[in-house]
Structures are given as structure tokens and as C-alpha cells.
Amino acid sequence: MKTSEIDGFFADAGRLDPEAHLILDYRVECSGDPRIAAAHLCSEQSTAQWRRVGVDEDYRPRFAAKVLDLEVETELSGTSYLLDPPVSGPVSVCRVRIAHPYTNFGPRLPNLLSAVLGEGPFFAPDVPIIKLLDIQFPDTFLGQFDGPQFGLHGLRERWQIRERPFFFGVIKPNIGLDPESFAELGKQGWLGGLDIAKDDEMLADPDWSPIARRSALLGAARKEAEQATGEHKVYLANITDEVDRLLPLHDLVVANGANAVMVNALPVGLSAVRMLRKQAQVPLVAHFPLIAATSRLPHFGVHTRVWTKLQRLAGFDVVIMPGFGGRMMTPEDEVLECIAACVEPMGPIKPALPVPGGSDSAVTLPGVHERVGGADFGFVPGRGVFGHPMGPAGGAASLRQAWEAIAAGVPLATHAATHPELEAALKAFGPVG
């Protein structure tokens, strides 16, 4: 690209219409002149060839993505990650802020993903290493999405869960158990104090546990548990399946008594979730398969905060995400950024309930509560409830008891002295991970 051409891909933020542009923050490692690399990054994701042969025209003023800010952070002797084919010579580590005119594709999730994570950014000349760190949307764009139907506050209202976390439990064994036994475990969990008993993300509609049968049993068990406890109880059915089965399965499980549905967001596709959202009668819950394959490396791919925002935009009321602790291989800051992405202001889009998960039990509740800095979260043990030595009712009770201790400002161990379920949890799952 010639110097005169590069300038067409740079702009002052003050001279662009903020309502017409998405703001994209990338970290890149680039070869050669960072200004040329940044121009390529814009060109390739928008007006790669901006004029016809033999015609005096230029589509860049209206349609080009443009660099608002380019900061060279440091120089390296090579890329952070060895590539094949290798990149020879020094690279500049840069932060690039880009304004992308969304008139290029409109308020559509697949086209958005194609623009900001497609061939443009990932095959721009001189930019072999790139990570999309953040994305911001103007209100004119957000206003064309539904977002969560209920949202965090709607869920508190709907399920009458006040001033405490939402207690989820993943029914286990997750794979292989017949529906009758599975429903009995769920019921025990609810009776012990779970709000939401859920299918594992790997359990959907297999021959050995058809979702029609399972949801009917769990739906009935849920209602019994509601009668017995006087509390709202939720059966969260995993309807992850082929796209053309989402709506029929939603209708089926809701008719059977499920009162929330889970979808593995990326495997099914965010756009399919947006479709489901238009018809959904119950809250939508996201699970996170496939995301880590794009996000784990600090300097390549997509930051999980971006996926969190997109899941909220697609219409999920609840976002289950990798949470705290070494087991989930996610830095604490990143978990907090994803939690913030669920609840921070986002134009007309409601806040979603964040559920940072991973090998939790009564033992880890104080740490999660402290890190989140409040009670606006979901807590989602699996074995911490369903592998509890006293069974699911004991496991669920241990969560409630742990919360009693936290709310009262008492150490878990103190409260455990008079609460055998909590005591058993501390013994089985402690010390704090």
C-alpha cells in the first residue's frame, strides 16, 4: 500500500459519527511499519479494493474501517508464539482501536462475526498475531437487538431470589443415568435448597435419556419440590441440538415443566440463539463449549469479554462462564471482566446473570462471593452438590448453610459446627481451592 493510500484508513474519532461505527480494540503483533499493518487491518475487513479499474471513485470515506488510535507498546525479536510458516524479523506489539462502519453489514450477528473475526483481521498482511480484546456498540446498533428477555433483575423477580446468589446444581452422573434416577437426584437437590437443577452441557437428547421423558419427570419433580419447600424451583433443560430442533424442543420441555432452557452458545451458533429468543417463553442460559479454543492464549484469538457481550446481545438471560481458581485456567481479571460485561450498561440491553463456574462447592462460595464483590451471581457446583457425601439434598443444604455463614459474617468452620451438611462439605471438598 502506498503512503497516500494509507491515510485513507486513519481518522480522528471526533470526525466520525459515533452512532454509525462499532469500536474494535485489537492487540496485534505486526511486521514492518505498524501504520501500514494497521491500514491493512482496516482495508482487509472493509473496502479491500475501493475502486473499479478505470473509474475515478473511492469507497473509503463512507465504507472503510479506520484506525482511531495506534499505540506501539513494545518491539519483540519475533512473534510471541512460534508460527508455521515462521515470521522472520522483529515485530511491533501494538494496540489498535478501529472504527468499523456497520452499514457495511447491518445488525446481524453472523455478518458482525465475519467482519471483526473473519478473513479481514486474521489474514491482513503483516499481522500474523492478533486478538480482538473488546468491542463496543453504538445504541443505534444495540437497539436492533432484543437482548435478554428477563435479565438479572427479571430473574430475581420471577424466581423470588433476593439478596443472595442463585444456587444452581449440575445433576451428576451427567452421562449414562436413566431419566427416573436422574429426576430423583434433581428432586433431592431442590429439597435440599437448590434453586436451579440443571442438565450438564453434555446431556441433551440421547436414546438412553430422551429429553421428552426426562423433562416430563423433572418438570413434575420440580413442582413437587415447590410444594414441599414453598420456594420457586427451576429445572434448566439442555436443549442444545441441531438448529431446526431448538424451537420444537423449547416448546416440548416448557410444556413438560422445564422453566428455563440451556443452549451451548457457540456450538449451536449465536444467531440461532437470537432466533430462539424471539419465541422463548422461559429464560435462556448459555454454556461455554468452544470458547476456550479461541480465547485461552493471552495474545491470540478473541477475548472472552467479547463472547460474553455477544451472548448477552443474542438474548441470553444467564451466561455460564469459566470461573475462579486454577482449575478453570482463566486469570481472575478476565473472569471479573466477563462478569462486568454481563451487568455493565449496554444501551437498551438488559443485564444478564453471570455464573462463573468450575469445581465449586460450599467451600468455594466465600471466595467467589468476595471476588465478585456482591451477590449478583449464580453458583453452579456439580460434584459439590451431587457428589456430596450426604447426597444431593445434603450438598444443596451445604450451599445454603455456607451462604448463611457468609451473610452473618461467620467463618464456614464455625457455622459447620452446628450444620452437619456444611461440615461434611468442608471435609469432602476443603480446603478452599
Next chain:
Amino acid sequence: MKTSEIDGFFADAGRLDPEAHLILDYRVECSGDPRIAAAHLCSEQSTAQWRRVGVDEDYRPRFAAKVLDLEVETELSGTSYLLDPPVSGPVSVCRVRIAHPYTNFGPRLPNLLSAVLGEGPFFAPDVPIIKLLDIQFPDTFLGQFDGPQFGLHGLRERWQIRERPFFFGVIKPNIGLDPESFAELGKQGWLGGLDIAKDDEMLADPDWSPIARRSALLGAARKEAEQATGEHKVYLANITDEVDRLLPLHDLVVANGANAVMVNALPVGLSAVRMLRKQAQVPLVAHFPLIAATSRLPHFGVHTRVWTKLQRLAGFDVVIMPGFGGRMMTPEDEVLECIAACVEPMGPIKPALPVPGGSDSAVTLPGVHERVGGADFGFVPGRGVFGHPMGPAGGAASLRQAWEAIAAGVPLATHAATHPELEAALKAFGPVG
């Protein structure tokens, strides 16, 4: 996990029913004992908790993923890629072959993705670095998918393209051009010798080029070009959009004269493509946004061969993929593996047409032909046709002339002496990249 428990996640291939299992090949970097890490990898993607508390049962014999082969390739003092949080101490680099019983989820793409690329493999204890290198499906699994409707051979028949590559061209300028001018460019391309004039993957249904109008103009232009040339011509319309618009847009553009449709596979979702395939009247073409974010690093994420196989399984007749040359940042072996994944035997699933793309022109055709080792491929220049100094007709003609030279065993430069379009291409786009 105890030693006695680890054994339940290992099996001899000869003792498992091959028709009941997917075969997964992972490369991992693991901490500690590789046998324990491999057992975790299996446990987490299948029967994470394989018995109820207080019940004597074991779901592993039927439902556990099992290690068939574990080979320690080398030891490293740390992970290949620096992680956050960092992994301390030595790691073992291993190849792990796993048999995964697909009864756990059935013949469903989202559930398959959740199993082989989900929380299980990407959050298995002691396995921070993992790449899914390959996947093999038994015929009982494949038999439940439609795969390509036409496939490579059906496309040759349908479009009467024999013993030569399929010549695609991406109409440029891709963003900003009005539909009338855009259609005129397409027509010039066809008249010059293109088989298939296509929308860019970033051009879908924006206000300034509504697909209804664009497809009507291109559909009409295509028919005129067919009459003028006596050849079959194809307008490949990009219907990438929200999932609930795929079928209506397919119907609209086909009624308007488009005779193939393109979908950005991962942004829309493979399952939505499988849905579209059931109704599609024309060939389906895949484009590759988002894939590189999972596949570029040699040792993390997903190998592109896996995505190629899954695109074929979902029903794409044509798979556009990053091709040869430094520009596309993909090793030559990997491109060849993806081409092989399109055409190699796959039970009842038809071969797809591979289209390795990236900054092509008449100049690069001999190199692509030689590397592919035959004519069973699509060739997809953008600027190589639509940025040709003599315009799109000249650009398209230069491709045909380059093929004439190859078929006659004559150097391009020799043939160019009597073919001005080829000569102009050599001058504008050469030397060979």
C-alpha cells in the same frame, strides 16, 4: 484420580465396537503423569462423575471416552505458549488417540462440537495446551448426515466443467458499490471466461446493495452471459445472515437467478447449514471466517482439517479455504490436508470441491495446480480478475489463457506473447508469489 480409576479410561481398540465410537486425535501438553492427564481428558468429555453417592454402579464401560493410544513425544521445561495463569514445571508433549462413544449425544453437530471441543477437553486438569488434530467418524454416524447434495462430481455434471479447475471470481469493489454497477462487473467477468462470479464474504444484504435487487440483476446478467458464451455460468450469492433468514434468502435469490449460495460457515453455525441443506435447491459454498481464530497456532485449538470435514458433513458442496502462499499464513501441508479432507472417502458422504484461495491471479494458477496435483479444485481470485488492468473480462480471460498454457505444457510467458490479457496479468500481478 486414583490409579484404579485411571484404568477405566483406557481400552484396547480391538475390544471396542468401531461403529459406536468417534476417533479423536489430540496433541496435548500436560503436567504430571501423562496417563493421569489422558484419563482426565476422557473423563471430562464423558462420564465425569460415573456413579451416584451410595450406589454401586459404574457408567464408564459403556459411556466413557477411552484412551486407545498415548505416546509421549517429548518433554519441555514449560508450555509452548506462555499462559496466564502460567503453568509451572515440566510438561510432556503427547499424542492421544481417544475413542468417544457417540451414543452420549447422537448424530448432532452442536453436541459433537460440545463433546470434542468443549469444557471436557479444554478444561481437563493437567492439560492446559491442547489441539484437536483429527476426527474420524464410523459409517453408522456418517449415514445419519446428508453431506453435499451435488458434490464435486455433481458440480462438474451440473455446470459442464470438465478436466479443468472451476474458475471463481470475487466481484470487487466488494463493499460500497451499487447493485447495477456490481452486476455489470459480474457480467464482464462471465463474458471473459469466469464460471462463477461471487459476492465477497463481507457483502450480504446491506441497505446500499439489497440482496433482492442485487440477485435479480446478477441473475439476469448471468443468463445473458450464458446466452452469449454458450457456457454454464453461476452467480454465487452470499446469503450469510441471521439463521432465520437463511431459507427465505435462499428461496429469494434462487428465484432471482442465483444458482449457488454462499454461507460463512462458522459465523452462521454448521448446524444452521445442515438445516439449509435439507431445503437447498442449489449448491452450498462455505467461506472461512472465524476458523483461523481457532486454528492458526500449531499447538492449540483445532486443526483446519477437522473444520473441513465438519463443513463437508454439514452439507457444503464447496469449501473455500485459506490456500497456498505466504499471504494466507497456512503451511502448505495443511492446505493439502484440507484439500484431501474434501475429497477422501468418507462413507456415504460425497466429496466436496476444495477452493484454496488467497491473492490469486493468472500468475499463481500454475503453482496451485501443481501443488494440488490435478484439476479438481476451484480457483478464486478477487483483484486478480476485478483489478486486472484490462478490467474483469480481461482478468477472467487471463485465467483461461493461463489454463490453456498449463494444459499445453507451455510456460505462461510464452503463451502471453500472443495473449494480451495474460501478458497484462503477468505484468500487473507477477512475478509468481
